[in-house]
Amino acid sequence: DAGITQSPRHKVTETGTPVTLRCHQTENHRYMYWYRQDPGHGLRLIHYSYGVKDTDKGEVSDGYSVSRSKTEDFLLTLESATSSQTSVYFCAISSTSVEELFFGEGSRLTVL
Amino acid sequence: KNQVEQSPQSLIILEGKNCTLQCNYTVSPFSNLRWYKQDTGRGPVSLTIMTFSENTKSNGRYTATLDADTKQSSLHITASQLSDSASYICVVITGTASKLTFGTGTRLQVTL
Numbered sequence: 128d129a130g131i132t133q134s135p136r137h138k139v140t141e142t143g144t145p146v147t148l149r150c151h152q153t154e155n156h157r158y159m160y161w162y163r164q165d166p167g168h169g170l171r172l173i174h175y176s177y178g179v180k181d182t183d184k185g186e187v188s189d190g191y192s193v194s195r196s197k198t199e200d201f202l203l204t205l206e207s208a209t210s211s212q213t214s215v216y217f218c219a220i221s222s223t224s225v226e227e228l229f230f231g232e233g234s235r236l237t238v239l
Numbered sequence: 240k241n242q243v244e245q246s247p248q249s250l251i252i253l254e255g256k257n258c259t260l261q262c263n264y265t266v267s268p269f270s271n272l273r274w275y276k277q278d279t280g281r282g283p284v285s286l287t288i289m290t291f292s293e294n295t296k297s298n299g300r301y302t303a304t305l306d307a308d309t310k311q312s313s314l315h316i317t318a319s320q321l322s323d324s325a326s327y328i329c330v331v332i333t334g335t336a337s338k339l340t341f342g343t344g345t346r347l348q349v350t351l
Contacts, residue, residue: 230282
């Protein structure tokens, strides 16, 4: 298994509170991604990173920010969580932009 | 709009039987297509990749086909096992990994 660790794996929070999800990789891959997975939808890209401090928006980036200060860590922040952000969040990594994605185990977030 | 449609949404089969999952896409320009397997509570794992010039590719009991003219792919599972119970996700890539379009998946249950 690719060395990807997501934390926390489960979190319950209240509307309006900030939340940060962490993705840590030991593969030294250049590309890192955050996706969300919801029933009835395919995985949707939130943000991705193509290097340290290099990030870009995906298709559902509103309400989310990211940071990548080190190759191995990619943080996803919800500044003020809303119920619509209740979802399962997956981090993924790849060595190049067209190679296979390796996914983490997911972080289940519930916003009450 | 780029779309990936999978059918059926769900499927129940007896252990030892074969099954075929379908994927139709409207993504353009096409680069390649991957099938991922996602066990419950886990992240997706790549099963196979199909490039434009490939028609068939096998990975053990899994055989993927691609018809780039009709924009259809299928995943055939032979002699199913209980461990094949999972969601199978079709993903079409348009050239860079940031431009992936995910299907909503087919949930397969293999029973005794």
